[in-house]
Amino acid sequence: MFSADWSYPTQVKFGPGRLKELGDACRALGLKNPLLITDPAIAALEMTARAQQSLEEAGYPARLFAEVRPDPDDRNLEAGLAAFRAGGHDGVVALGGGSALDLGKTVAFMARQTRPVFDFEDIGDWWKRADAAAILPTIAIPTTAGTGSEVSRATVITNSGTETKKIIYHPKLLPAVAILDPELTLGLPAGLTAATGMDALTHNIEALCGKYPHPMADGIALEGARLIKESLPRVFADGSDVSARGNMLIGSMMGAVAFQRGLGAVHALSHPIGTLYHVHHGLINGVLMPFVFAWNRPEIEDKIGRLAHHLGIIGGFDGFQAWLLDLRVELGIPPTLSALGIGRADFRRIAEMSLSDPTAAVNPRPYTLDGAIAILDAAA
Numbered sequence: 001m002f003s004a005d006w007s008y009p010t011q012v013k014f015g016p017g018r019l020k021e022l023g024d025a026c027r028a029l030g031l032k033n034p035l036l037i038t039d040p041a042i043a044a045l046e047m048t049a050r051a052q053q054s055l056e057e058a059g060y061p062a063r064l065f066a067e068v069r070p071d072p073d074d075r076n077l078e079a080g081l082a083a084f085r086a087g088g089h090d091g092v093v094a095l096g097g098g099s100a101l102d103l104g105k106t107v108a109f110m111a112r113q114t115r116p117v118f119d120f121e122d123i124g125d126w127w128k129r130a131d132a133a134a135i136l137p138t139i140a141i142p143t144t145a146g147t148g149s150e151v152s153r154a155t156v157i158t159n160s161g162t163e164t165k166k167i168i169y170h171p172k173l174l175p176a177v178a179i180l181d182p183e184l185t186l187g188l189p190a191g192l193t194a195a196t197g198m199d200a201l202t203h204n205i206e207a208l209c210g211k212y213p214h215p216m217a218d219g220i221a222l223e224g225a226r227l228i229k230e231s232l233p234r235v236f237a238d239g240s241d242v243s244a245r246g247n248m249l250i251g252s253m254m255g256a257v258a259f260q261r262g263l264g265a266v267h268a269l270s271h272p273i274g275t276l277y278h279v280h281h282g283l284i285n286g287v288l289m290p291f292v293f294a295w296n297r298p299e300i301e302d303k304i305g306r307l308a309h310h311l312g313i314i315g316g317f318d319g320f321q322a323w324l325l326d327l328r329v330e331l332g333i334p335p336t337l338s339a340l341g342i343g344r345a346d347f348r349r350i351a352e353m354s355l356s357d358p359t360a361a362v363n364p365r366p367y368t369l370d371g372a373i374a375i376l377d378a379a380a
Contacts, residue, residue, distance in 0.1 A: 001182070001243045009151050009257055014180040014250070016242060019141065022051055022093065023058025025177045029137050034060060035089040037080060037104035039068040042096045042143060047184050051095055051141070063087050068096065071165070071274060071281075072103040073158035074117060080107040091137045094175070097196070098147030098281070101140050102155040105173050108136040109155075118159060122169035122358045130170050140175035143184045145248035146196030146282050148203060148256020150178035158275055165271040167358050180253065182246035190236050192280075194331035197232040197248060199282030201225060202289055203255030206263040208307060209293075209300040211362045214261040222310045224254030229311050229327075236331055262362030265292045265354070265375060272353035279340050286333040287340060290324050291379040295371060299364040337379045347376040 003015025013021055026034050036055070042048055043066035052062035065083040069076045084092070084107050094104025110117055112134035120130055140150035149155065154169045188196070208221035228251040234244035269292070270284040293300065297317060305316040313319045327333075334340055351372035354360055360367045 001246055010174050011177045012151070012180060012253070013177065014246070016181060016183045016246070018179050018181045019047065019050055019184060020054050022054040022139065022141070022179065023060060025139050025179065026055065026060060026091070026093070027058055029091065029139070029176055031060075031091040031137065033063075033087065033089050034091040034093050034139070035063055035065055035084050035087060035107075036093045036095060037065045037068060037107060038095040038100050039097075040066055042066075042100065045187070047143065048095065051093065055093070063089070068100045068103045070099050071156075071158055071278070072099050073160040075160050076103060077106055077110065077117060077157055080104075081110060084111050091139070093139045093141065095141045095143065097142070097144040098149050101142060101147065101149035102157065105138050105140070105149065105175065106155045106157055106168060108138045109168070109170060109173055111136055117157060117168060118166055120168050120170060122154060122167040127170045132170070132172055135170065135172040137176040139177045139179065141179045141181070141184070142249065142252070144188060144192065144196040145185060145245070145252040146199040148200065148252045148259075150175055150180070150256070151253050152256045153260070156271075163275050164353060165275050165357070178253070180246075180249045182242050182249055185245045185249065186240055186242065188239060190239060191332065193235050193239060194232070194333060195280045195282035195286065196252075197228060197235070197282070198286035198289070198331070198333060200248065200252035200255045201228045201232070202266050202282075202285040203259050203263070204228065204251070205289070205293075205307065206266055207255065207258035207261050209264065209296065209303050209364050210261040211364045212261060217258040217261040220254050221258035222307060224251045224258060225307060226311055227251035227254070233327070233330055263359040264363040265296065265360065265367055265372070268354040268357040268360035268363065268367065269350060269372065269375065271357050271359070272350045273342060276346060276350065277340070277342055279342070283333065283340065286328060286331075287335070287337055288375070288379055290321055291375050293321065294378065295375050296363065296365045337376065344380055347373055347380075351376060
């Protein structure tokens with residue numbers, strides 16, 4: 001295991017024990033009164049006490065908002081904003097999985113905006129509606145290796161009125177500092193390790209297969225997928241493997257960097273399924289991946305063949321699909337949507353909702369209602 005500092009795409013502090021540098025990171029950003037945002041489960045763990053200690057040793061009041069909910073919605077955001085404004089805070093430290101990081105980033109983004117959050121949905125140039133000078137800094141500390149939100153310029157917030165997940169985008173949603181400390185992921189249960197790892201793998205592969213040319217994203221996605229292929233079975237079998245945990249954090253981060261290019265139908269379908277059924281996002285991705293890739297095959301076969309070669313998999317597209325199916329069995333990922341309790345009765349509604357997801361527009365094969373239903377039928 002090693003420690004390193006990187007400056008791409010933001011300042012990244014990687015290595016075991018780097019959480020202790022949190023207070024110094026706040027000081028370097030000129031923060032006076034940051035708010036620590038996390039979820040109730042993480043708040044009860046020793047890592048949160050360590051984060052508060054780092055803040056206190058640097059002279060900061062370690063104030064905490066620990067009410068992040070899974071798949072946070074606009075109501076959860078309003079509660080976070082109320083706490084932020086009541087405490088007179090000037091920045092956010094977001095600690096936890098994707099939900100905590102997304103909510104923390106959105107609080108820092110929205111605290112001084114005058115328009116509602118969904119006015120900044122990732123549609124066209126809506127991000128330009130935001131007052132960029134009013135966006136406050138975030139320090140992101142992931143405790144899972146999945147979403148890569150710590151290096152993403154977007155967040156996902158559910159619209160409680162329409163029960164749809166919305167991607168909120170602005171270049172300044174990118175955290176100012178990301179602290180990747182693999183020790184924080186050591187206690188992650190095997191099932192959650194598998195689900196978040198499949199999310200990270202999906203990000204890398206969908207980014208590689210993206211509709212638009214982006215050679216830099218290609219290179220990052222290839223290596224991110226390789227790190228995950230080598231490390232995910234290791235951490236699933238032995239959660240105390242610090243080196244593999246670190247590689248998973250790096251692979252997850254690389255997936256989020258690469259998907260600046262865009263994602264695709266896996267995420268377009270996963271978002272409405274998660275909203276309607278409240279199933280873990282990464283678990284849904286793990287179920288859907290092989291079926292989406294099969295449907296997209298006419299447009300992605302060459303790219304998947306290149307990926308298979310980089311991963312040391314023989315047999316091109318078919319060899320890759322066989323490896324992916326074997327990996328799902330090894331990690332205990334359910335084989336079908338029905339195994340997640342998702343029935344055909346909702347397929348048309350899910351398909352219709354998926355068409356309006358921003359990730360659908362960049363799927364490598366033109367994405368239609370019939371195509372969405374065909375994928376769901378195959379995955380049933």
